[in-house]
Amino acid sequence: MTIKQIQIPVGGQRGDDPVHRYALYFGSRLKIPIQGIGIDSTLTAGQPSSMTGHANDSLFEELGRAWPDQNNPSCQSRSCHASWASAFEDPDRLTILPFGKHSRPSNLTIDQLFSLQRQTVLCCPDHYIDIESIALSYDGGHQAKKSLELAVWLSEKGTWPLSVLLTVDNQEKGTEWLDEVERLLDTVAIDSTTIVLYGPHEAALHRFMRDGSVEMLILGVSGQSHCHAGSTEYTGAHTLSTVDYPLLLVL
Structure with a gap:
C-alpha cells in the first residue's frame, strides 16, 4: 500500500492553515504532489470541475518556495460537487482534513468519514507539529x-x-x-x-x-x-x- 497524491481543502476556511502546513510537510518529505480541493455546492454532476478565484494562490506560492527545482512535486486544484463526501475517489490519495477542537470539515460528519472504504485520511489537530516519528x-x-x-x-x-x-x-x-x-x-x-x-x-x-x-x-x-x-x-x-x-x- 502506497500514497501517490495528497488532497487538501482550499478556500480560506478556518483550520486550513495547519492542514496546508501538514500537506507541505508530507509532500516535501514523501516527494508526492498536492491537489487543492474546493467544495462548490453550485456544481452538479456532469459539470466540469475547476477552481475559481485565487483562494489558494498563497499555497501555490509556498509550494514554489518549498520546491524550487523542477523535480519536486506539483500542486493542482479542482472543485468537487456539493460536499467533502464526494471528494473521496482514489484509494492511493492521502486526504488531509481538520479535525481539531475548533475546526472541522464542512459537510462531513465522523459517521460519514467512518463509512468510507479504501481511503486514507490524516485528521489534523488545530495546531501544527513536525512529525518526526x-x-x-x-x-x-x-x-x-x-x-x-x-x-x-x-x-x-x-x-x-x-x-x-x-x-x-x-x-x-x-x-x-x-x-x-x-x-x-x-x-x-x-x-x-x-x-x-x-x-x-x-x-x-x-x-x-x-x-x-x-x-x-x-x-x-x-x-x-x-x-x-x-x-x-x-x-x-x-x-x-x-x-x-x-x-x-x-x-
Whole structure:
C-alpha cells in the first residue's frame, strides 16, 4: 500500500492553515504532489470541475518556495460537487482534513468519514507539529495488516522511525500478533520497534501518545460508522472528538 497524491481543502476556511502546513510537510518529505480541493455546492454532476478565484494562490506560492527545482512535486486544484463526501475517489490519495477542537470539515460528519472504504485520511489537530516519528496500533485484523504495510512504506519513504503498538489482554493472542509484526519488519530496513501495551485499548494508546515520544498515530478501521467500546473504530471515533495529535486513519 502506497500514497501517490495528497488532497487538501482550499478556500480560506478556518483550520486550513495547519492542514496546508501538514500537506507541505508530507509532500516535501514523501516527494508526492498536492491537489487543492474546493467544495462548490453550485456544481452538479456532469459539470466540469475547476477552481475559481485565487483562494489558494498563497499555497501555490509556498509550494514554489518549498520546491524550487523542477523535480519536486506539483500542486493542482479542482472543485468537487456539493460536499467533502464526494471528494473521496482514489484509494492511493492521502486526504488531509481538520479535525481539531475548533475546526472541522464542512459537510462531513465522523459517521460519514467512518463509512468510507479504501481511503486514507490524516485528521489534523488545530495546531501544527513536525512529525518526526510514527506509531501504528496493531490488532491482527485485516485493516491492521493493511495499515502495517502503509506504515512500513511511510517509514521507508519518509525515514520516520516506526513504533508498532500491541494492546493485549491475552498472552497467546499477543504472541501471535508479535510474530506477525516481526516477520514483516525483519524483511525491511527501517528504524522500527514493537511495543506491548497493557490495559484498555483506548486508554493505553492515549497514554502512549501523551508521552510525546511519537507525533502521529496510525489506525486501521473497518469502515463502520457504528462501533463498540474497545474496538479500533471506537478508539478512532472518540479520538476525533478530542484530537490533539495527527491521526492517520486507514479505512
